[in-house]
Amino acid sequence: MEHTQYFDVELAQNLVDHIAVELGQNVNITNHKGLIIASFNKNRIGMIHEVAEQKLKAGEYREFAVTEEEARQYRGVRSGVNVPVLYDDICYGFIGVTGDPVIAAPYARLAAKLVKAILCSIAHKERLSEAMRDNQRMRALLLNQMIRIQEEERKRISRELHDETSQSLTAVLLGLRALATSLGDETQKKRVLEMRDIVSEALSSVHYMAVRLRPILLDELGIRAAIAKYIETYQKRYNIKVSFISKNIQEGERFFPEIEISVYRIVQEALSNIVKHAEAKEIHVELTCESELLQLVIQDDGKGFDPDILEEYQVANNSLGIAGMQERTELLGGTFEITSAWKEGTRIVVEIPVKTNSRKEGNICGT
Numbered sequence: 001m002e003h004t005q006y007f008d009v010e011l012a013q014n015l016v017d018h019i020a021v022e023l024g025q026n027v028n029i030t031n032h033k034g035l036i037i038a039s040f041n042k043n044r045i046g047m048i049h050e051v052a053e054q055k056l057k058a059g060e061y062r063e064f065a066v067t068e069e070e071a072r073q074y075r076g077v078r079s080g081v082n083v084p085v086l087y088d089d090i091c092y093g094f095i096g097v098t099g100d101p102v103i104a105a106p107y108a109r110l111a112a113k114l115v116k117a118i119l120c121s122i123a124h125k126e127r128l129s130e131a132m133r134d135n136q137r138m139r140a141l142l143l144n145q146m147i148r149i150q151e152e153e154r155k156r157i158s159r160e161l162h163d164e165t166s167q168s169l170t171a172v173l174l175g176l177r178a179l180a181t182s183l184g185d186e187t188q189k190k191r192v193l194e195m196r197d198i199v200s201e202a203l204s205s206v207h208y209m210a211v212r213l214r215p216i217l218l219d220e221l222g223i224r225a226a227i228a229k230y231i232e233t234y235q236k237r238y239n240i241k242v243s244f245i246s247k248n249i250q251e252g253e254r255f256f257p258e259i260e261i262s263v264y265r266i267v268q269e270a271l272s273n274i275v276k277h278a279e280a281k282e283i284h285v286e287l288t289c290e291s292e293l294l295q296l297v298i299q300d301d302g303k304g305f306d307p308d309i310l311e312e313y314q315v316a317n318n319s320l321g322i323a324g325m326q327e328r329t330e331l332l333g334g335t336f337e338i339t340s341a342w343k344e345g346t347r348i349v350v351e352i353p354v355k356t357n358s359r360k361e362g363n364i365c366g367t
């Protein structure tokens with residue numbers, strides 16, 4: 001922690017002013033090089049305390065008195081007592097009290113102790129906030145890792161559903177169709193056709209599930225196409241009108257995969273919240289890329305909610321929808337904002353920084 005070797009000038013001056021008023025004596029503080037950084041006599045600030053400088057250069061971090069003679073000899077010193085401010089084996093400088101050394105010494109020692117206590121508390125605070133930063137970094141790292149693993153797993157299951165389950169169901173479907181045609185008995189034929197319809201429904205559920213888990217379009221064609229497709233299916237399924245506008249994003253334009261998948265998941269969660277909670281008639285989705293910022297806006301005209309009770313609700317219900325959208329955005333260094341009011345709909349604005357090299361056309365991004 002290199003910077004803590006230097007005294008905070010403002011803090012030093014504050015201390016000096018207080019102690020000097022209490023003592024009725026001039027007090028000053030030099031830094032680790034002997035430069036006077038705080039003094040009750042403001043004219044002395046910026047001068048070199050020559051004796052302190054010599055001691056610091058020689059590594060003599062001990063209390064010393066300045067004699068009248070030295071005070072006459074050097075411009076920057078006054079007669080009095082100077083006590084080193086030592087903390088954690090580092091000498092931060094000297095604190096000096098002017099006057100008769102016998103009277104000044106105990107005050108100078110006390111002042112040095114006080115300064116040391118303050119340094120100790122600052123260091124403690126710094127260590128604490130460093131630990132907190134470490135904690136936060138670790139949390140982000142783990143979260144990132146979790147999201148990555150989850151996405152990989154979804155991709156794998158989706159592929160399996162698509163390639164295997166779907167293929168087998170299609171084979172059964174075709175078999176049943178052929179069987180129905182070959183059957184002469186009308187009742188049996190009807191039964192087989194009913195079975196075929198059930199398989200057909202299962203097939204479309206499997207397909208829907210596979211797409212929900214991991215849209216192949218997202219990997220192949222990018223975010224714009226994937227959102228458009230998702231919205232198309234969503235409108236049909238839930239009968240809600242959704243408009244989708246994308247500005248300044250070319251067809252097939254690619255961003256980093258973690259940006260694409262996060263934006264896609266946010267659209268999914270926001271739209272499923274609208275179905276679940278909003279009773280909306282219309283939804284507007286807008287995706288814009290401008291000045292290295294990808295902006296996603298999702299607005300509905302539904303019943304809205306009171307954002308003030310959201311946190312309480314999230315804790316009580318352990319709900320991760322909105323919190324998850326926010327986490328994902330923040331992991332990418334972006335901002336997430338949700339505004340809502342009772343009967344006035346809900347608006348989500350997500351902004352994610354995208355560097356120019358994360359915007360390229362064609363399929364650049366391996367995970």
Ligand SMILES: Nc1ncnc2c1ncn2[C@@H]1O[C@H](COP(=O)(O)OP(=O)(O)O)[C@@H](O)[C@H]1O
Pocket residue numbers: 273274276277278300302303304305310313314319320321322323345346
């Ligand atoms: N578009 C919306 N319209 C109305 N209410 C919403 C909307 N989105 C979220 N909410 C409210 O916010 C709450 C929290 O949402 P979320 O975190 O996704 O959790 P969950 O969907 O599991 O309840 C919801 O229960 C709902 O009351």
Ligand SMILES: [Mg+2]
Pocket residue numbers: 269272273321322
């Ligand atoms: Mg939700």
